[in-house]
Structure formats: structure tokens, C-alpha cells
Amino acid sequence: MLPNTGKLAGCTVFITGASRGIGKAIALKAAKDGANIVIAAKTTQEHPKLPGTIYTAAEEIEAAGGKALPCAVDVRDEQQINNAVEKAVEQFGGIDILVNNASAISLTNTLETPMKRVDLMMNVNTRGTYLTSKACIPYLKKSKIAHILNLSPPLNLNPLWFKQHCAYTIAKYGMSMCVLGMAEEFKGEIAVNALWPKTAIHTAAMDMLGGSGIESQCRKVDIIADAAYSIFKKPKSFTGNFIIDENILREEGVKNFDVYAIKPGHPLLPDFFLDEHPDTIIKKVESRGAVPELKEEKPQPPPKPRSGAVEETFRIVKDSLTDDVVQATQAIYQFELSGEDGGTWFLDLKSKGGNVGYGEPSHQADVVMSMSTDDFVKMFSGKLKPTMAFMSGKLKIKGNMALAIKLEKLMNQMNARL
Numbered sequence: 001m002l003p004n005t006g007k008l009a010g011c012t013v014f015i016t017g018a019s020r021g022i023g024k025a026i027a028l029k030a031a032k033d034g035a036n037i038v039i040a041a042k043t044t045q046e047h048p049k050l051p052g053t054i055y056t057a058a059e060e061i062e063a064a065g066g067k068a069l070p071c072a073v074d075v076r077d078e079q080q081i082n083n084a085v086e087k088a089v090e091q092f093g094g095i096d097i098l099v100n101n102a103s104a105i106s107l108t109n110t111l112e113t114p115m116k117r118v119d120l121m122m123n124v125n126t127r128g129t130y131l132t133s134k135a136c137i138p139y140l141k142k143s144k145i146a147h148i149l150n151l152s153p154p155l156n157l158n159p160l161w162f163k164q165h166c167a168y169t170i171a172k173y174g175m176s177m178c179v180l181g182m183a184e185e186f187k188g189e190i191a192v193n194a195l196w197p198k199t200a201i202h203t204a205a206m207d208m209l210g211g212s213g214i215e216s217q218c219r220k221v222d223i224i225a226d227a228a229y230s231i232f233k234k235p236k237s238f239t240g241n242f243i244i245d246e247n248i249l250r251e252e253g254v255k256n257f258d259v260y261a262i263k264p265g266h267p268l269l270p271d272f273f274l275d276e277h278p279d280t281i282i283k284k285v286e287s288r289g290a291v292p293e294l295k296e297e298k299p300q301p302p303p304k305p306r307s308g309a310v311e312e313t314f315r316i317v318k319d320s321l322t323d324d325v326v327q328a329t330q331a332i333y334q335f336e337l338s339g340e341d342g343g344t345w346f347l348d349l350k351s352k353g354g355n356v357g358y359g360e361p362s363h364q365a366d367v368v369m370s371m372s373t374d375d376f377v378k379m380f381s382g383k384l385k386p387t388m389a390f391m392s393g394k395l396k397i398k399g400n401m402a403l404a405i406k407l408e409k410l411m412n413q414m415n416a417r418l
Contacts, residue, residue, distance in 0.1 A: 001259055002226035002252060007233055008033035011145055012092040014085070016075050016132055017102030019043045020052035021203035022151060025221035026099055026228045027057065031066025036092040040073040040084045040132070041102070050204045067092070075102045075128030085135045095139040097232055100129040100150040100175060105209070107165045107401055118167045125152075126174025133178060137190065146190040146236055149228055152176040153196040153273035154242035161273050163393055172273070176242065183240030191239040195227055198246040200269040202262050208402060213409035215262045217269040223249070223260040244274070269387060309377045310341040314356045317347065317380065321354035329410060331403040334365035339373045349410075367399040367407070380411055 008030045017023040019041040027037045039054045039061070046053060058068035069091055071084035088095055104124040106117045133148055140146045152175035162169050176194050183192040200206060202218035227245035230252050231238070246257060258264040329349035336344055346361035348354055371379070375394050378384035386408045389395035397404045 001222060002229060002249065002254065004029070004032045004229075005233070006033050008035040008097075008229075010034065010036070011096040011232075012036040012038065012088060012094055013097040013099065013232075014038040014040060014088055014095050014132075014136055015099040015101055016040045016073070016128065017042075018099075019054045019057045020050060021205060022201060022221050022224050023099065023101040024052065024057050024060070025225040026101070027061055027066070028064050029222075029225035029229050030097075030232070031061040031064035031068075034065050034067075036067045036069070037061050038084060038088040038092075038095075039068060039070045040075070040081070042072065042074050044072050049208060052204075075132055076123045078131060081132055081135050085139070089139055094142060095136050096143040096145040097147045097149070098133060098136045098140065099228065100132055100148065100152075100178075102128055103151065103172070103175075105168055105205075107168060107209075109164055109396075110166055112398065113165075113167050121167055121171035122174070125171035126178075129175045129178050133182060137182075137186065140190045141186075145232065147232055148179075148182065148190060148192045149231055150175045150179050150192075150194045151196070151224075152179065152194045153271075154194070154244075155180070156273050160392065164390065169273075179240065179242070187239060188236065191234065191236045193231055193239060193241045193243055195224065195231065195243050195245065196273065197224055197271050198244050198274065200271055210402070210405045213412075214269075214405060216266045218262050219257075219260040219268065220262060223257075226254075272391070308341065310337060310345065310373050311358075313377055313380045314345060314347075318354075318356045321349075321356075323353060325349065325410065326352070326354040329403075329406055331366045331400070331406065332361045332363055333403075333407060334361060334368045335376060336368060336370040337373045337376055338371070341373045365399065367397060367404045369404065370396040370398075382411065386411065 011030070013027070013030050013035050015023050015027050015037065018027045018037070018039040023041070027039065031037055039057050041054050043053045044055070054070035054072060058070040061068040069088060071087060073080045073084045075081060085095065102124055104121045106113055106121060129150055140148065152172050155173055155176050179192050179194045186192065197219070200218045201221055201224060202215045203221060206214060206218060223245050227243065227248050230248055231243060261268070326349050332350050333347040334344065335346070343358065344360055345358055346365065347356050348361050350363070371389065371394055375384055375389060379386055379389060386395060390397060
């Protein structure tokens with residue numbers, strides 16, 4: 001991992017959303033150099049599902065060797081942002097680095113996203129980043145270091161990244177457009193860059209989004225903290241870049257990326273918005289050929305070349321069900337399958353012992369998944385990752401996203417049988 005150089009000693013770093021996750025990891029990395037950290041975040045009391053408050057983060061920062069100023073800040077509130085900036089300048093004499101990390105996410109399509117959620121994403125991600133930057137810029141201009149770093153993706157205009165979660169993409173790209181504009185506007189005075197992970201990063205938010213078991217496909221927050229640190233060491237002339245964590249660390253001479261993996265050697269989930277097209281990734285996964293073909297997939301005489309493949313898949317799934325699986329999942333899935341063998345099927349992992357069958361479930365489904373029978377069989381036999389299917393539009397999901405991703409873990413356990 002990237003060693004600390006002491007370069008940020010005495011620097012003041014203002015970080016939004018720093019009470020946990022990526023924001024806190026960047027704070028702790030800078031704190032080891034003896035930096036002053038302004039924790040501008042909302043959480044003042046412990047959240048039942050998300051550990052950490054601005055005060056617990058402050059304790060950790062002080063313990064790591066930094067000075068901490070916890071500020072209760074909702075980035076949507078101009079007054080709270082201005083107050084935090086004033087406090088920071090009063091206590092530490094200025095601001096050298098701003099990290100716009102606070103972010104809201106909802107991976108839902110247009111009709112499934114309530115306007116309240118759209119407003120939240122636009123106001124936290126785009127407007128919050130713009131507002132915090134605007135408040136810090138007068139002080140950043142006076143700094144020798146003068147960096148703004150937004151945790152946002154490269155501006156990839158492939159429609160694929162818009163079709164499933166249009167509002168989220170617009171809100172995240174708004175943060176990236178701030179980089180594009182402000183880097184040019186403040187050239188020579190302030191470096192403005194974006195940083196985005198190559199793979200999924202394991203945080204408490206990711207656990208909520210992806211369900212348990214997702215962590216084995218993720219890297220630790222340390223990779224983002226190390227990448228951010230290497231950006232802060234660059235001169236002001238290093239500006240307007242959309243940086244991918246792994247790429248900048250390779251340039252720094254890091255060769256072993258297993259140290260960042262939660263489960264070294266385990267395949268990693270690629271992050272959203274990156275150029276490698278999910279279809280390419282799917283082909284790679286399929287070409288590994290680790291999973292034997294289903295017997296039912298062998299060509300048979302028309303008109304039903306795939307007859308029974310879905311039914312056979314459900315039969316094997318039924319045989320794999322245990323009380324433990326049902327207990328751990330607690331969800332009812334409904335599958336709307338198009339093509340040969342199609343129709344409505346269900347997988348009930350709520351009732352005792354679990355159940356599968358043709359038709360609608362007896363109780364309302366928590367998740368409805370629509371796809372072709374072909375992709376369904378591929379998905380359950382491990383040749384098509386549900387996440388990839390979703391990202392490339394082969395799979396449409398309605399309902400509880402976290403429960404949908406829970407199913408992926410279950411499929412991994414069943415792959416050996418299928």
C-alpha cells in the first residue's frame with residue numbers, strides 16, 4: 001500500500017460525508033500525516049444500519065495523528081456549509097483541500113424513482129458539490145496546495161449507463177461536470193479532479209445496497225484513500241483529470257492490488273460508468289467456461305429447442321432449498337420470462353422450507369425480475385452475473401433492490417449444482 005510521506009502535515013482538508021466509508025478512509029490517510037480534518041457530515045447520532053458519527057470519526061482521526069473538527073452539515077443547506085467553512089478557517093487558518101464525497105444513490109428507473117428521491121440525488125450530489133466548492137474556493141485560492149477532489153465518474157455518454165438509473169447518472173455526472181468547468185475556470189490557482197474506483201468498494205452503504213456476501217466482490221476503502229493521497233501530492237497544474245484509482249496507483253509503482261481485495265483472488269465487481277462495456281465483461285465471464293452447459297441446452301428438434309430448461313432449473317433450485325437459505329433470504333421473487341418456456345414463475349424464500357413454481361406466488365412478490373428464458377438459465381447456471389445482466393439491460397428489476405442482489409449470493413451457492 002502507498003506509504004505516508006508527511007506531506008499533508010498542517011494542511012486543512014474539508015471532507016463532506018466523512019463520518020464513514022470512503023470519506024472517512026481519505027480523512028484517516030491524511031490524518032496520519034498530521035493533517036487537520038473538517039468532518040462535514042450529517043450523522044450526529046448512530047444510525048441503526050450505518051455505523052459511525054461525526055464524533056466517532058473525529059476520535060479516530062485524532063488517534064491517527066490528525067486534528068479533527070466535526071461539523072454537523074447537510075450539504076443541501078447553504079447556511080450549514082457556510083458555517084462549517086467559517087469554523088474551519090477560524091480554527092485552522094484556511095482550507096487547502098476539499099473532498100466532495102457526500103452522495104445519494106437510488107438505482108431505479110424513471111417510473112420507479114419518486115421525485116423526492118430525484119431531488120435528494122440532485123441536491124446532494126450535483127448542487128451539494130457545487131455549493132461546497134463555491135464556499136471553499138475563496139480560501140483554496142490562498143493555499144499552496146489548493147485541490148478539489150470530487151468522488152465522481154468519468155463522463156461516459158454510453159446510453160447504457162443512463163437507461164436503468166437515469167436520475168442517479170445525471171446527479172453523479174453533475175459532480176463530474178463541476179470538475180470539467182471549475183478545472184478550466186480556476187486553472188493555475190486550484191487543481192480540480194475527479195476520482196472513481198475501478199471496482200465496487202466495500203462500505204456499509206454497499207452492504208445495504210448489495211446485501212450480505214457482496215463484500216467478497218469488492219475492494220477495501222483503502223484503495224480510494226491511497227489514490228486520493230497520491231492526487232493531493234501532485235502540483236496545481238495536475239487538473240481537469242478523471243482518475244481511476246487503480247490507474248494512478250500503478251503510476252505510483254503499486255503492483256500488488258491483492259492487498260486491497262476483501263477476498264484476494266475472488267473476481268471483482270466492475271464499478272458503474274466505466275468504458276469496458278458490460279456485454280464485454282459478460283462475454284469474458286462466459287468464455288471462462290467454468291460452468292458446464294446445462295444438458296437441456298443441447299440442440300433438440302424444433303419447435304422447442306430449449307424445452308424444459310426453465311422447469312429443470314427450478315427443479316434443481318427447489319432441491320437446493322434449505323431452512324437456512326429461507327431464513328437468510330426472507331424474500332419472494334417473481335420471474336417474468338419471455339421466449340420459449342416463458343411465462344410467470346416464482347421462488348418463495350419466505351415460507352417455511354421455501355417453494356418454487358409456475359404462476360404467481362400466493363403472497364405479493366418483493367422483487368419482480370423480467371428477462372428472457374435464455375438469460376434466466378444462463379443466470380442460474382453462473383454464466384451470466386445478475387449484476388451484469390442488470391447493467392446491460394438484459395434484466396429488469398422492480399421492487400427491493402437489496403433483496404434482488406441477495407439472490408446473486410444464493411445463485412453462487414447453487415452454481416455447483418446446476
